Amino acid sequence: MSLLIPVLLHLRLHADAAAMPLLDVADAISLLPVLSTLIVGTALTSQRPTHPVGWLFLVFGVVQVVPGAIDVVTEYLLATRATLPGAVTVLAALSDISFVCWLTLLALILLLTPGGELRGRLEQVTARLVVAACVVAMLGGMLRPYQGLFADTGRVTNPLAVPTVQSLGKLLALSGVVVVHVGVLLAVVVVVRRYRASSPEMRPQLRWLRRAALPFLLLVALAYVAAVLDIIWLLWLSAMGFAAILPIAVGLAIEREHLFDIEHLVSRGVSWLLPTATLVGTYIVVVFLSSRALGQRVGDSP
Numbered sequence: 001m002s003l004l005i006p007v008l009l010h011l012r013l014h015a016d017a018a019a020m021p022l023l024d025v026a027d028a029i030s031l032l033p034v035l036s037t038l039i040v041g042t043a044l045t046s047q048r049p050t051h052p053v054g055w056l057f058l059v060f061g062v063v064q065v066v067p068g069a070i071d072v073v074t075e076y077l078l079a080t081r082a083t084l085p086g087a088v089t090v091l092a093a094l095s096d097i098s099f100v101c102w103l104t105l106l107a108l109i110l111l112l113t114p115g116g117e118l119r120g121r122l123e124q125v126t127a128r129l130v131v132a133a134c135v136v137a138m139l140g141g142m143l144r145p146y147q148g149l150f151a152d153t154g155r156v157t158n159p160l161a162v163p164t165v166q167s168l169g170k171l172l173a174l175s176g177v178v179v180v181h182v183g184v185l186l187a188v189v190v191v192v193r194r195y196r197a198s199s200p201e202m203r204p205q206l207r208w209l210r211r212a213a214l215p216f217l218l219l220v221a222l223a224y225v226a227a228v229l230d231i232i233w234l235l236w237l238s239a240m241g242f243a244a245i246l247p248i249a250v251g252l253a254i255e256r257e258h259l260f261d262i263e264h265l266v267s268r269g270v271s272w273l274l275p276t277a278t279l280v281g282t283y284i285v286v287v288f289l290s291s292r293a294l295g296q297r298v299g300d301s302p
Contacts, residue, residue, distance in 0.1 A: 033243035037061040040247045043254070047262050051116045053109055057247060060105040064243060067095040071149055078155060086159050089146065093158040096148035097141030097173055099239075100180050103220065104134040106246055107180075110187040113209060113250065114202070114259055123190055130183030137176025143169025184220055188213045205257040212249035216242050 038061040044054025074092045077084055107130045111123050118124045142158070143165045150156040161169060195203065195210040219242035226235035253259035 033240055033247070034061055034064050036244055036247040036251060037064065040251050040254070043262065044260060048260055051260060053112050053116060053260070056105055056109050056112070060102065060109070063098065063101050063105065067098040070095040074150060074156060078150060078153060084156060089156055089159060090142070092148055092150070092156055093146045093160070094138065094141055096146060097137055097177075100134050100137040100177055102243065103180050103184050104130045106216075106242070107184045107187040109246060110191050110209070110213070113191075114205060120190070122186065126183050126186040126190065129186070130180055133176045133179035133183060135176075136172050137180060140169045140172025140174070140176055144173050181220065181224065185217065188217045205253055205259045207257070208249045208253035208259075209246075212245050216245050219245065
């Protein structure tokens, strides 16, 4: 289950012509999480380069794009080649469980805001827990059978999922996913506790993050339920929501309350240049590859 771009690609492959305009709007809306993440990340890294949260936001922006690009490339190769390279199938298997990286990065952002350090025992334990669980889940994803968007084609298989380790892979992946979700819950608890224990001067800076914490947690839970029940449109909405709500909350806290001791979110040209260039390039590549793949599929249909 990789998220925004693959979900939209899935919907396009199964939609009729009347639904295409709505999917075009959805394509544009899906840029919101990436845009907000990269703007906040570049603003933080340019003005507070030693603070880890800015770099975590930038990594999160990349992680949002890469799994979707892998699935789009996989779709293109399925339409144009008889067999897939082994490296592509392994990457597709990792892309299928890459959402745990989203949750891990967002949990770390919650734990490290605003001080950039894990000072309390709960913060330290939670950070170690989510990182270890993410590694375990990704390892399990490498060993279990491919279960992604193209599983029904029978042409995308995980070469590492040999029968002797498939059960172990499934167990590791499931265990890692569950523990990462527990870590997200603990990170939200940390945010609420930190807000209540903060000084009167610090409390306004944390207010936006505290307001976003509960909706974020509910959206994560909703995405999990949607994935289990295979409700694709609900998965897209909830994933877009939890991916966007934290960077938007941090951006508002910076602009209104000077979180991280930053006066303005966008104070340098580089804060716009990098996300804009990244988004434009990503959009062009995704549209080109998906159009080629879909066109090829239509051309091959009777």
